[in-house]
Amino acid sequence: MSDKSLRSTLLNLDGASYKAYKEIRGNYQFPDFTLIIDYVQGDPFASPSKFRVKIPQSIANFPQQLYQSQGREIALRDYLTRQFYQVSRSISSHRGTGKSGLIAIAATEQEVLERTSVLIDTQFVEVRFVVGLPARGRRILGRQAAAMLCEDIPDIVHSALLYHSLNSQEIQQHVETAEDADWIRQQLSAKNLVAFVANKAILPRRSGIDFSPLETNPVPFQSPPALEVEFNCPNRGVIRGMGIPEGVTLIVGGGYHGKSTLLQAIELGVYNHIPGDGREFVITKPNGVKIRAEDGRSVAGVDISPFINHLPQGRSTTHFSTTNASGSTSQAANIIEALEAGAQLLLVDEDTSATNFTIRDRRMQALIAKEKEPITPFIDKVRQLYHDYQVSTILVMGGSGDYFEVADTVIAMDNYQPYDVTERAKAIALQYPTARQEEGGNSFGNITPRIPLPESIDPSTHKRDIKVKVRDLNQITFGTEDIDLAAIEQIVDQGQLIAVASAMVYGKANYFDGQTNLATVLDLIMKQIATKGLDSITDFPQGDLVLFRRFELAAAINRLRSLVIRNDLLPSLRQSQEGDYN
Ligand code: ADP
Numbered sequence: 001m002s003d004k005s006l007r008s009t010l011l012n013l014d015g016a017s018y019k020a021y022k023e024i025r026g027n028y029q030f031p032d033f034t035l036i037i038d039y040v041q042g043d044p045f046a047s048p049s050k051f052r053v054k055i056p057q058s059i060a061n062f063p064q065q066l067y068q069s070q071g072r073e074i075a076l077r078d079y080l081t082r083q084f085y086q087v088s089r090s091i092s093s094h095r096g097t098g099k100s101g102l103i104a105i106a107a108t109e110q111e112v113l114e115r116t117s118v119l120i121d122t123q124f125v126e127v128r129f130v131v132g133l134p135a136r137g138r139r140i141l142g143r144q145a146a147a148m149l150c151e152d153i154p155d156i157v158h159s160a161l162l163y164h165s166l167n168s169q170e171i172q173q174h175v176e177t178a179e180d181a182d183w184i185r186q187q188l189s190a191k192n193l194v195a196f197v198a199n200k201a202i203l204p205r206r207s208g209i210d211f212s213p214l215e216t217n218p219v220p221f222q223s224p225p226a227l228e229v230e231f232n233c234p235n236r237g238v239i240r241g242m243g244i245p246e247g248v249t250l251i252v253g254g255g256y257h258g259k260s261t262l263l264q265a266i267e268l269g270v271y272n273h274i275p276g277d278g279r280e281f282v283i284t285k286p287n288g289v290k291i292r293a294e295d296g297r298s299v300a301g302v303d304i305s306p307f308i309n310h311l312p313q314g315r316s317t318t319h320f321s322t323t324n325a326s327g328s329t330s331q332a333a334n335i336i337e338a339l340e341a342g343a344q345l346l347l348v349d350e351d352t353s354a355t356n357f358t359i360r361d362r363r364m365q366a367l368i369a370k371e372k373e374p375i376t377p378f379i380d381k382v383r384q385l386y387h388d389y390q391v392s393t394i395l396v397m398g399g400s401g402d403y404f405e406v407a408d409t410v411i412a413m414d415n416y417q418p419y420d421v422t423e424r425a426k427a428i429a430l431q432y433p434t435a436r437q438e439e440g441g442n443s444f445g446n447i448t449p450r451i452p453l454p455e456s457i458d459p460s461t462h463k464r465d466i467k468v469k470v471r472d473l474n475q476i477t478f479g480t481e482d483i484d485l486a487a488i489e490q491i492v493d494q495g496q497l498i499a500v501a502s503a504m505v506y507g508k509a510n511y512f513d514g515q516t517n518l519a520t521v522l523d524l525i526m527k528q529i530a531t532k533g534l535d536s537i538t539d540f541p542q543g544d545l546v547l548f549r550r551f552e553l554a555a556a557i558n559r560l561r562s563l564v565i566r567n568d569l570l571p572s573l574r575q576s577q578e579g580d581y582n
């Protein structure tokens with residue numbers, strides 16, 4: 001069918017009851033593109049209708065160099081999503097009741113991420129968006145619908161999705177910036193670094209809810225000479241900045257001098273950022289995980305014995321479960337779960353850590369005997385973690401110099417500028433010995449794999465087979481349960497949560513079998529997405545999925561209050577599973 005027949009259908013529907021819109025489902029050939037109506041909403045207040053446009057490359061005309069590599073392709077898709085977002089926002093207007101008049105694509109933040117809102121290959125550019133089909137009350141506004149579908153949508157396509165109508169320099173910059181960032185991230189390990197912060201980077205944000213760069217007097221980052229490294233990037237050439245080496249790094253300094261701001265930038269350095277963000281070249285290893293205390297969370301069958309032993313009442317700490325973790329047990333579980341999922345770098349801020357998990361000083365050791373304290377503090381484990389598992393840690397620690405002993409690198413923030421104070425900290429540690437007893441034993445201890453019971457991961461309610469919903473950046477409704485993800489700071493886009501929820505449903509249907517451990521299921525799901533795309537985890541093409549990391553998927557599964565972990569494993573099974581981690 002043609003755009004003309006769509007127009008006449010819509011005009012004919014004018015005044016009909018809203019349900020009659022259902023008949024416009026289907027494909028329509030416009031002069032420059034195909035419009036595909038996949039789903040039509042049932043009423044003007046329901047979630048809006050799902051549309052796609054497919055524009056042949058003969059018309060869209062994007063040069064192949066802009067999407068020839070996977071990294072470039074992701075960046076170009078991200079760019080086009082942003083263009084569509086801006087143009088549709090300026091064109092779409094309120095045209096009646098409820099969502100009438102809406103034309104919208106998934107919103108974006110500062111991160112350049114793989115999104116299903118736009119797909120691109122040598123044949124087509126495909127864009128997925130939603131439309132609020134217009135009505136007055138429950139009566140179809142056919143004329144308005146015709147204007148939206150047959151005029152506004154073509155206008156948006158023409159100004160947001162054709163190469164010749166876009167700013168080619170800006171596109172090139174978007175793609176090349178992401179490519180350079182990917183390149184630095186790939187080179188980190190070869191230089192024995194876990195993170196890189198480029199000189200001139202702008203780290204502070206405008207506010208706690210506005211993630212664009214601070215406008216008023218931001219102090220640009222400048223590496224201390226001793227930590228300065230350089231990368232020769234494919235597009236921008238040489239970029240210099242501070243390299244944070246593997247091992248244990250402390251960020252110290254007075255309150256309000258920029259410690260947490262630096263750590264937060266590093267946390268999000270696992271993702272690429274848009275040009276102008278200020279953190280384009282703040283780059284972190286892809287498997288860096290933010291760790292914090294999270295009292296009140298549930299924990300299912302985690303072996304927290306490296307940190308916590310002989311709890312009161314003989315509670316197990318090798319298969320620790322609780323519906324209400326304390327600050328220290330939640331932080332221990334967060335670390336073990338991150339390690340189980342494959343973290344190679346832990347990011348910890350004193351602001352959000354449990355004090356008794358972080359430190360136990362000489363005087364407290366004297367007053368409370370080791371036998372009376374279940375917690376082995378992080379200070380006695382952080383080196384073992386690096387030695388036994390090659391897991392590095394970056395720790396913001398303004399409050400205790402006891403950590404000087406265990407640090408490889410100490411960076412002081414002073415008036416938002418970093419200084420390398422490693423030598424001084426080491427000298428001070430010699431000058432003022434703390435006389436602490438080490439409490440960590442000979443080794444870090446086991447990271448015990450866990451096998452979830454599939455029936456404990458259940459997206460159904462008594463009415464529906466599958467019910468998943470996402471709220472803001474911090475909650476997934478999964479079946480009858482609300483999963484609280486407010487503490488997961490490396491979720492940056494609501495689409496990641498939608499995709500995580502979909503992956504949980506998909507994992508339940510395909511991978512969780514009561515035999516396979518969680519880390520292996522994460523492997524299988526991530527591998528499938530890498531080879532078959534995000535679309536492969538949903539039944540229908542969705543435009544609102546954004547790629548997540550395995551750690552955020554694990555975080556959601558681990559916070560499911562219904563989750564049950566098998567604890568009936570035979571010693572032999574257990575041993576062979578553990579073999580994977582040694
Ligand atoms: P700390 O963790 O050391 O107490 P924060 O990182 O929380 O300090 O920073 C304190 C304040 O300073 C925040 O409002 C932050 O936005 C601002 N800030 C941080 N870094 C910079 C910078 N480079 N330039 C200007 N302001 C900054």
Ligand code: MG
Nearest residue numbers: 259260261351
């Ligand atoms: Mg702070």
